[in-house]
Amino acid sequence: xxxxxxxxxxxxxxxxxxxxxxxxxxxxxxxxxxxxxxxxxxxxxxxxxxxxxxxxxxxxxxxxxxxxxxxxxxxxxxxxxxxxxxxxxxxxxxxxxxxxxxxxxxxxxxxxxxxxxxxxxxxxxxxxxxxxxxxxxxxxxxxxxxxxxxxxxxx
Numbered sequence: 001x002x003x004x005x006x007x008x009x010x011x012x013x014x015x016x017x018x019x020x021x022x023x024x025x026x027x028x029x030x031x032x033x034x035x036x037x038x039x040x041x042x043x044x045x046x047x048x049x050x051x052x053x054x055x056x057x058x059x060x061x062x063x064x065x066x067x068x069x070x071x072x073x074x075x076x077x078x079x080x081x082x083x084x085x086x087x088x089x090x091x092x093x094x095x096x097x098x099x100x101x102x103x104x105x106x107x108x109x110x111x112x113x114x115x116x117x118x119x120x121x122x123x124x125x126x127x128x129x130x131x132x133x134x135x136x137x138x139x140x141x142x143x144x145x146x147x148x149x150x151x152x153x154x155x
Contacts, residue, residue: 002039003128007119009052010045010093013060017088021073022065025119027081029070034120035084037067042131044096044116058095062137063088094134103127 006024008016016022022041025031035041043061047054066085074080099106104124106112115121132139 002036003123003125004035004039004041005116005121005123006041006043007116008043008045009050010048010056010058010060012050013043013045016043016083016086017061020085020088021083022086023081023083027079027083029072029082031120032070032082032084035065037065039065040128041065041086042128042135046113046116057097058093059131059135060093061088062091062132062135064139089137089139091132091135091137094131094136099130099134102130 006022008023012023022032022043041063042059045056045058045060047056063086066087068085070082070084072080073083096106100112101107104127105115105121
């Protein structure tokens with residue numbers, strides 16, 4: 001199993017949360033083919049709206065990828081992006097700034113935002129754990145959220 005960070009604005013992430021899916025890299029299929037069933041994914045949203053200047057810079061969703069290949073979805077107007085289904089976990093938005101020196105991919109890195117330009121990249125289990133705790137994520141279901149120090153994650 002792998003741990004992934006995907007990048008999308010918060011409004012796009014909200015659509016995926018509502019519909020139980022993820023899209024990456026403006027709907028391209030190839031990046032989604034790298035993600036397998038059981039992989040964990042967390043979305044990072046640099047802004048609230050696509051191209052927005054609000055600097056949200058927060059993790060906005062976390063879940064586990066379901067079995068299945070990427071599939072096309074007609075959104076109308078000739079836009080047919082590819083998606084993968086995800087079981088999203090109850091979680092709260094968490095700002096990245098307080099985590100930068102705790103995460104292996106960003107600790108001591110001046111240009112911490114560089115990997116986000118790819119739209120999708122892998123992270124360590126340690127980093128996923130730290131992000132999950134910051135988000136108060138509840139893996140596997142809608143049971144009441146526990147405090148981050150009480151939560152045990154399956155990775």
